Amino acid sequence: xxxxxxxxxxxxxxxxxxxxxxxxxxxxxxxxxANFLARMGVPRPxxxxxxxxxxxxxxxxxxxxxxxxxPSTYLASIAFRAATxxxxxxxxxxxxxxxxxxVMQAGDSRFSPERDADQKRQLxxxxxxxxxxxxxxxxxxxxxxxxxxxxxxxxxxxxIPVDTAxxxxxxxxxxxxxxxxxxxxxGGSALEKLQAVxx
Numbered sequence: 161x162x163x164x165x166x167x168x169x170x171x172x173x174x175x176x177x178x179x180x181x182x183x184x185x186x187x188x189x190x191x192x193x194a195n196f197l198a199r200m201g202v203p204r205p206x207x208x209x210x211x212x213x214x215x216x217x218x219x220x221x222x223x224x225x226x227x228x229x230x231p232s233t234y235l236a237s238i239a240f241r242a243a244t245x246x247x248x249x250x251x252x253x254x255x256x257x258x259x260x261x262x263v264m265q266a267g268d269s270r271f272s273p274e275r276d277a278d279q280k281r282q283l284x285x286x287x288x289x290x291x292x293x294x295x296x297x298x299x300x301x302x303x304x305x306x307x308x309x310x311x312x313x314x315x316x317x318x319x320i321p322v323d324t325a326x327x328x329x330x331x332x333x334x335x336x337x338x339x340x341x342x343x344x345x346x347g348g349s350a351l352e353k354l355q356a357v358x359x
Contacts, residue, residue, distance in 0.1 A: 289340040301332035
């Protein structure tokens with residue numbers, strides 16, 4: 161039976177070989193994978209299914225084995241492929257809130273319709289700026305800028321050269337900044353013009 165020990169740097173329970181099985185990956189990284197998929201543009205109603213798909217793939221691959229990529233980068237690379245496949249299948253996006261969510265929010269004394277509307281508008285603008293990135297650049301951008309992964313780890317996880325990962329990150333940062341500035345300048349209509357110029 162493998163002996164478990166705590167990895168000092170990460171606090172992860174690792175076997176003698178540093179291997180994490182799919183159950184341990186799920187316990188530690190399910191929230192990370194769900195957030196990553198949401199940032200990759202996966203609609204909320206489809207998140208549970210895709211999170212499950214990511215961990216099924218990790219299970220079929222035998223879990224995580226240590227290497228240059230961290231467990232989160234390993235799972236993000238699987239999630240990236242799952243999100244890309246999902247997008248190709250042409251799933252439609254649903255913006256309908258559940259009745260339970262509306263009722264729970266209405267009873268909250270901290271709820272302010274004006275603040276809620278402003279937050280939703282701000283998040284929608286940022287989401288549109290993020291969705292303006294092509295999937296390859298978006299994956300690198302989300303992992304580096306929003307999840308704090310190192311570019312070397314991202315490159316290993318996505319099986320791309322490190323220079324390519326840096327190039328994608330630089331381009332994604334520039335494109336995201338341009339898109340966000342255009343969106344905030346006019347409330348959103350300039351993004352279509354900016355995307356038309358890039359095409």
